Amino acid sequence: MMRVSHRALAWCKLVLLLAFMIFTILPLVQMTALSFIVTLPRPGVTVGDTTLRNFANIINDPALRSAFGNSIAYVLINIALTIPVALPAAYAFARLSFVGDKHLFFSFIAFRITPPVVLTLPVFQLFSTLGIVNSVFGIALAHTLFNLPVSIWILQGFIAAVPKEMDETAFLDGYSRPRFIWKILLPQIASGIAVTAFFCFMFSWVEVVFARILTTTNGKPISMALSAMFGFQTDIGLIMAFTLVSMLPGAVLLFAMRNHLSRGFKVGQI
């Protein structure tokens, strides 16, 4: 009796998982299918034919190529900005207990849950004053608003998993705290930093609200190049092809990181 119910449960789980995976993949299959189809009448091709033209068009369009470059640039800048800033804070939250640490952590999280649309106007004005509108730096800085809190959260989970004795031994050996973090802690949490960078990449790559308001003339990332393609004559095949291409770097990283995705995110001592 017992064994039967266990087996039934295992089957239920498998069915649920597979069903949800099909649900997950369905829109992506649709996207992939459309990206290989002619969807806009052009000389020499008929609508509905199977084609590789959409992908050829992406490679031949300088605007799309530069959009790809812009996206990569601002995401890398964002990561380079976020992680060094988040690391000491994550260390403090994981190891030192100080007055108001819980509240500080939640005021950080409050910035993560603030909808970007609330801040678009003043961020645009502030950044025009600073002269970083229409450049990849503006977007990279704006995206720290949500990436920094998340990074602190993930990193502190990884740091908390490192045994505390390691700190104490290092201090006895005469390491200062910053030198300990740099020399001993960093190699220990290397995978944590990779996970953090990946999540920064993921949330930043697909963001739209800041990307739109901060790039009116120049520095347009992938998402805005996609927006610009919708119009009087929308070539949905090309749009889907470009979306597919835009997902490839993320998908490669996602599968490379698959065993580390669900680490971090610990909410213990804070």
Added chain:
Amino acid sequence: MYVLPSVMVLGVVGLIPLITVVNYSVFEIFTLESRFWVAAEWYKTLVTSSRFWASFGRSSLFSLLVLSIQIPLGIALALSIPKRRLWAGLSLAVLSLPLLVPWNMIPALWLSLLNADTGILGQLLTHYGWPVAWKDYTALTWIVILAMDTWHWTSLVVILSYSALSTIPAPYYQAAAIDGARPWQVFRHIQLPKLLHVLLMAVLLRFMDSFMIYTEAFPINAGGPNDASLFLAIDLGEEIKAFNYGPSAARSVLYFLIVLTVAWLFVKARAGLDDPQAGRV
């Protein structure tokens, strides 16, 4: 001292803009140079408008539905992730694929999926009586938006839940097996307590993101039919596009107050979780 860099960055990107918004919200602004003090005028207009409260109600209902679908589903999926490391990693990666789609493309993907002539799902559903003009129906529009949001974000709940589940040491399960615990008892007494903290975080993130849904919801049906899918953030977006500085700033401040209230409730809830557990662990 170690948190100083973070405080500074968030101060520039978050706090200064917020203060600016608060400042704008009490002025009538034609251009940024000529402005008139209007005190709480914009706030008064806003909180007395039925349109605002209607949007507020719709957003609340939407968030409630999102949470009641995605949180149980996310936990169930996290529990269903296979034990073998290879399959666990692959399942998580496949489930997370929607997170990689640019947000403005998510509604486009779903609209083409539901296209009655060419969409995979659209053709199938139309065959079984799904109306071609589904945009005319409030219920169907809501179902589509909910399905889209579930598709997009459930994997986040799965990742968070799975991360909490993976901290449970194997001896706990062995002990439970020796005691002959039923699967439900294992869940209730071993897995759920570990999940609570992270779940609270998942609830917070999913609640706020769905409450302020903006980019994804509008293109599905342009807020229709008859404003039935007009959510809070969409009104704000429209006002900003029209450059109504004062009213949009007042609205932003009000929304931020909602964020703060929710974050505060969350801190309270966490304190409630921590206390009874202190003795047990």
